[in-house]
Amino acid sequence: MSFFLYLLRRLLYAFFVIAGATFMVFLIFNVVVGDPTAILLGKYATPESMAALSQELGLDRPWYVQYWDILKSAFTFNFGYSWSSKQDICKIFREGGLISLTATLPAFIIGNVLVVSVALWMTKYRGTVWDRLLVTFCIVMTSISGLVYILIGQGVFAYKLGLFQITGYESGFFNCIPYIVLPTIILVLLHFCYQYRFYRTIMLDEIYQDYVRTARAKGLEEQVVLFKHVLKNIMIPIITTLVKDMPSLIFGSILIESFFGIPGLGNVVMNAINSCDFPTIKAATVVSAVLSVLFSIIGDILYTLVDPRIKL
Structure with a gap:
């Protein structure tokens, strides 16, 4: 198998792994955790303030749009802004x-x-x-x-x-x-x-x-x-x-x-x-998953360099 064909196959495999990892991130932070506006606003939160904050943070958008943002961020590294520090x-x-x-x-x-x-x-x-x-x-x-x-x-x-x-x-x-x-x-x-x-x-x-x-x-x-x-x-x-x-x-x-x-x-x-700060936590999780996949591919390539019996 040629190197480029192997690399293409591994990158395709990496895409599905990253897609699965980002979907798990989406489920954890958008389904399991619940409404983050209640956490951010505290016990004195009102329905009106929660709705306003949800709209400001983009949490009122359809679930597939929010998931697409997470999946896209894994490849563009554009994670938006931190909720706490307001920095990129x-x-x-x-x-x-x-x-x-x-x-x-x-x-x-x-x-x-x-x-x-x-x-x-x-x-x-x-x-x-x-x-x-x-x-x-x-x-x-x-x-x-x-x-x-x-x-x-x-x-x-x-x-x-x-x-x-x-x-x-x-x-x-x-x-x-x-x-x-x-x-x-x-x-x-x-x-x-x-x-x-x-x-x-x-x-x-x-x-x-x-x-x-x-x-x-x-x-x-x-x-x-x-x-x-x-x-x-x-x-x-x-x-x-x-x-x-x-x-x-x-x-x-x-x-x-x-x-x-x-x-x-x-x-x-x-x-x-x-x-x-959910965006930062999600970004850290996504970056960790992407790096793990990339270094796994690098490791497979290094195997062939140190052991000629291993073929790509």
Whole structure:
């Protein structure tokens, strides 16, 4: 199958997935939730004021027109305006997403490189006390809430020791660095502990394959066997994990952004939920669905680049 034919087929498949996702968004916010004007106006709302607000927000239009607006927004990225801030939602997402990436992208890159390298290297020491200690450490750390790491990091390393800045986030590549160091360390630690056992398992399964024994029998150094041969053959699950996590990078971490005062997209979504800003919440849901579908297609294409046995 040619690349363009495959891409056309996947894009057609993506259209139906996005259509289904937007329809679910429409059902949740326009049918299940009920009349948002009652939520916005509060307990003192009158039928007249609710009707006027409903007309102002376009909620009195036929259901198929409202659904068409949601479906169209998934392809045009024109989500209208926020109910609470009256700003263009696309502009809010663009600015907030870039800010979220300043904290999540470094942690994503460092965390994945670290966990893959350590898990691959520790296959040399499988079954040893160091291997058991690292696995036990990851189990213990993952059983602790991420909020604990944030509070300890702020209380001990920021306030008492004064090693990090945690408030006063400033935009700009160099200006934001002092304020994202501690959040990045916390996110890297959490990512490492959550992903280490998974990578360790797939790597232990791989090192018992025949080609690994053949490479060792030829006298190749262990580093060459691990980082050239084994790593190449486990790229499929690695790519799958990376692609799955990529959409969440743009939306940041709500806990991290809230406690460190980072005005990213995670904070935008949290404020929208608190203020019942339905257009912003719907936009975030639609963008998340679109990004998940797009990165899934990208992941399938990357499979063919790392494994020639996979055909489009």
